[in-house]
Each structure stands twice: as structure tokens, then as C-alpha cells.
Amino acid sequence: MEYKTTIGEGAKIYFLSDFEKPLLCIVSYLFIFRHRSDNITYMQCNEMIKYALVYYLIRGRINFENYNTNIIMDLFKPLDTKADEAELKPAEGESEKVKCLIIGSGPAGYTAAIYAARANLNPVLYEGLEPGGQLTTTTDVENYPGYPDGVTGPKMMEDFKKQAQRFGADCRFGIVTDVDFNGPVHKVIIDEKKVIEAESVIIATGATAKYLGLESEKKYMGSGVSACATCDGFFYKGKDVAVVGGGDTAAEEALYLSGLCNKVYLIVRKNYLRASKVMQERVFNTKNIEVLFERNAKELRGDGVVEEAVLIKRKGESDESEEMIEIDGFFLAIGHTPNSAPFNKYLDTDEVGYIKTTPGTSKTNVKGVFACGDVQDPVYRQAVTAAGSGCRAAIDAERYLGEK
Numbered sequence: 001m002e003y004k005t006t007i008g009e010g011a012k013i014y015f016l017s018d019f020e021k022p023l024l025c026i027v028s029y030l031f032i033f034r035h036r037s038d039n040i041t042y043m044q045c046n047e048m049i050k051y052a053l054v055y056y057l058i059r060g061r062i063n064f065e066n067y068n069t070n071i072i073m074d075l076f077k078p079l080d081t082k083a084d085e086a087e088l089k090p091a092e093g094e095s096e097k098v099k100c101l102i103i104g105s106g107p108a109g110y111t112a113a114i115y116a117a118r119a120n121l122n123p124v125l126y127e128g129l130e131p132g133g134q135l136t137t138t139t140d141v142e143n144y145p146g147y148p149d150g151v152t153g154p155k156m157m158e159d160f161k162k163q164a165q166r167f168g169a170d171c172r173f174g175i176v177t178d179v180d181f182n183g184p185v186h187k188v189i190i191d192e193k194k195v196i197e198a199e200s201v202i203i204a205t206g207a208t209a210k211y212l213g214l215e216s217e218k219k220y221m222g223s224g225v226s227a228c229a230t231c232d233g234f235f236y237k238g239k240d241v242a243v244v245g246g247g248d249t250a251a252e253e254a255l256y257l258s259g260l261c262n263k264v265y266l267i268v269r270k271n272y273l274r275a276s277k278v279m280q281e282r283v284f285n286t287k288n289i290e291v292l293f294e295r296n297a298k299e300l301r302g303d304g305v306v307e308e309a310v311l312i313k314r315k316g317e318s319d320e321s322e323e324m325i326e327i328d329g330f331f332l333a334i335g336h337t338p339n340s341a342p343f344n345k346y347l348d349t350d351e352v353g354y355i356k357t358t359p360g361t362s363k364t365n366v367k368g369v370f371a372c373g374d375v376q377d378p379v380y381r382q383a384v385t386a387a388g389s390g391c392r393a394a395i396d397a398e399r400y401l402g403e404k
């Protein structure tokens with residue numbers, strides 16, 4: 001299957017296969033880390049595409065149709081913000097009517113697309129900045145039913161997409177930058193330009209784990225650094241690991257890992273735990289958990305994989321000191337950011353930003369707008385629960401449209 005996207009006005013890039021899309025993600029990540037930004041604007045996206053372009057040019061992966069050097073060179077000119085802003089306004093007539101719009105291409109989005117397509121809703125799915133979702137950033141997935149020998153995250157998401165496309169889901173590259181949920185028809189802006197008028201909208205935009213921002217954290221991502229104990233704990237069976245955080249999630253992750261690992265250090269910045277009393281008691285009563293209060297992680301070290309963490313004790317105090325712990329795994333449990341920013345003007349969210357849904361359904365407070373997957377799930381955040389809720393959202397959308 002060929003993947004096609006456009007740059008500027010006519011240069012078309014053909015990536016050789018869907019399999020190479022994760023590479024584009026890697027380039028995107030490099031860009032995001034360089035800018036240390038959570039919010040990628042349209043202009044930054046253009047910038048990102050430039051990096052991808054250079055990358056693919058170097059790798060000899062690009063064939064240009066209508067090759068036009070000026071268009072390519074234009075991309076490398078300094079940005080003229082005013083001209084760009086003018087260009088970003090939706091062009092008149094550039095709108096499209098859609099019965100069921102799905103935002104996001106993780107397990108939730110693709111599952112919703114499979115069900116919506118099979119229910120004849122002709123779903124259009126926008127993939128966002130991370131086609132395939134969070135699982136494209138991991139190697140082995142061993143807990144998703146149906147893959148007895150395990151599967152890599154990118155391969156699994158390729159399978160999800162193929163299954164959705166088999167039933168006619170229209171999967172497109174594009175980012176939702178704004179919405180207008182005021183009227184009976186929901187307006188969704190793609191890439192700050194195109195307007196989609198959707199009768200029903202399924203939001204499946206996921207959540208992003210927070211990291212400390214250490215250079216070495218990036219270096220060992222997937223080689224000892226993880227933000228999901230349930231997902232990756234098994235790989236550290238019998239080993240020594242550290243969990244960073246002082247809240248309920250950190251306590252839960254530490255307790256989960258204590259059942260698998262030899263030793264679990266819980267690294268806490270403050271001199272107390274924020275976790276609930278019950279969770280604190282469970283942590284303190286677990287023999288192989290050692291709570292290290294007033295510690296900040298400074299650096300991770302190791303030969304290709306994490307072998308030790310350097311901690312600062314009582315940072316900023318007169319008796320500040322440095323210490324080292326030997327570990328194989330370093331788990332972040334300092335929270336997630338749900339990707340609900342474009343929608344939270346209209347949708348009810350909790351204090352962190354998770355979209356609220358009517359219990360037992362995917363219904364939000366706006367009629368015809370449904371949410372599924374990690375963006376509405378502060379608790380489980382697993383591929384299988386995301387997929388399950390994607391199914392629910394498509395069925396809810398189908399019933400809503402049927403009753404209209």
C-alpha cells in the first residue's frame with residue numbers, strides 16, 4: 001500500500017509503504033523534542049515535514065511527481081507569519097460533509113472505524129501527528145488478545161488500519177486544530193484550514209505520558225525507560241526497578257511492579273506521598289518497595305540499556321548530595337496529559353483534562369459527540385480497553401444517527 005501526502009502546492013511525496021510511517025513519526029519526535037513543545041502548530045508541522053523531507057531525500061526514499069524545485073526551496077525560506085496566518089484561514093468552499101468523523105488513529109480510533117464502516121456510516125478518520133498512536137513508539141506488545149506470540153506495536157497498528165480500510169474507512173493524514181460544537185452539525189477544522197461538517201464525531205485522541213525531560217530519559221526510551229508498568233513490567237521480572245512519582249498512580253505502579261520485580265525504589269520529590277492513605281499503607285507494608293523521599297532523578301546511565309540512576313538528595317538544601325542506585329528499569333508515574341485541548345471549550349472534562357462521558361457509554365455532554373480510549377480514561381489506559389471503548393463509541397454514534 002502506498003502512502004501519499006502533499007507539500008506546498010504540487011510536490012507529492014510517495015513513501016514506499018505504510019511500514020515506513022513509523023520512521024516519519026521518529027522524525028516528528030526528534031522535531032518535538034528539539035522544540036520542547038506539547039502544542040504543535042500548523043507552521044511547526046510544515047517545519048516537521050521539512051525534516052521528514054530531508055530525511056527521506058537522504059535515504060533515497062522519495063520520488064517527486066511534478067518535481068518543482070521552487071516549491072521545495074520555498075519550504076526552507078524563513079516563515080512569514082502574517083502571510084502564513086492569512087493562508088491558514090479556511091478557504092471558501094473548502095468544506096466537506098461527513099456522517100461520522102473519527103479523530104485519532106490509535107486502537108480506539110481504528111476500532112471505532114471498523115464498527116462504523118461495517119454499520120455503513122462511511123467514517124472518515126484523521127490520523128493526527130502520530131499515525132497509529134502510542135503503540136507505534138513501543139516494540140513488543142504481549143498482552144493484546146489474538147497475538148499468541150506477541151506483536152510489535154507498529155505491526156499491530158498496521159493490522160488495525162488494514163482492517164478498518166477493508167470495510168471502507170477513509171483514513172487521512174491531518175490534525176484537528178479547532179472545533180465548533182455549537183450547532184446541530186459539528187464543525188471540525190483540519191490543519192487550521194479545511195472544515196468538516198460532521199453529523200457525529202468520535203474523539204479518540206489518546207493521552208500523552210509526562211516525562212521528567214532528562215536527556216538520558218530520551219536516550220533510554222524503550223531500553224529501560226517506560227511510562228507504563230502494566231505494559232512493560234513483565235520485561236523486568238526478577239530485576240530491580242525505580243518508579244518516579246508520589247501520587248496514587250505511582251503507588252499503584254510500584255505495587256504492581258513489586259509483584260514482579262526483585263526490588264522497587266519509589267523516588268519521591270517531596271518528603272511525603274500524595275497518594276491516598278490506603279495506598280500509602282500498602283506501599284509501606286510491601287517489603288520489596290523502598291521509598292526514597294526528597295530525591296530528584298538527575299541522570300540515567302548504562303551501556304545501551306539503563307543500569308543506574310543518579311539521584312540528587314535534598315535538592316537546593318545546604319546538605320544536598322548525590323547518590324546512585326543500580327536499576328534495570330525506570331518507570332515514570334508523574335501523570336498523563338489527555339489530548340483534549342481542541343475540544344475542551346465545549347466538552348466537560350475533569351481537572352486534568354480527561355473528557356467526561358456518561359458512565360457506561362461514550363456520550364459526552366454535547367449531543368452527537370462521543371469520546372473513547374485514553375482521552376477519557378484516567379484509570380486503565382490499555383490498548384484493549386481503548387479498543388473496547390472505540391467499539392462502544394461507534395455503536396453509540398450509529399444509534400444516535402439512527403434516532404435523528
Ligand SMILES: Cc1cc2nc3c(=O)[nH]c(=O)nc-3n(C[C@H](O)[C@H](O)[C@H](O)COP(=O)(O)OP(=O)(O)OC[C@H]3O[C@@H](n4cnc5c(N)ncnc54)[C@H](O)[C@@H]3O)c2cc1C
Binds near residue numbers: 128206
Ligand atoms: C511506550 C508505550 C508502551 C505501551 N505498551 C502497551 C502494551 O504493551 N499493551 C497495552 O495494552 N497498552 C500499551 N500502552 C498503552 C496504549 O498504547 C494506550 O493505552 C493506547 O494506545 C490508547 O489508545 P487510544 O486509541 O486511546 O490513543 P492513542 O494510541 O494515544 O492514539 C491517539 C491518536 O490520536 C491522534 N491525535 C491526537 N490529537 C489529535 C488531533 N488534534 N487531531 C487528530 N488526531 C489526533 C494521534 O495522532 C493518535 O493517532 C503503551 C503505551 C506506551 C506509551
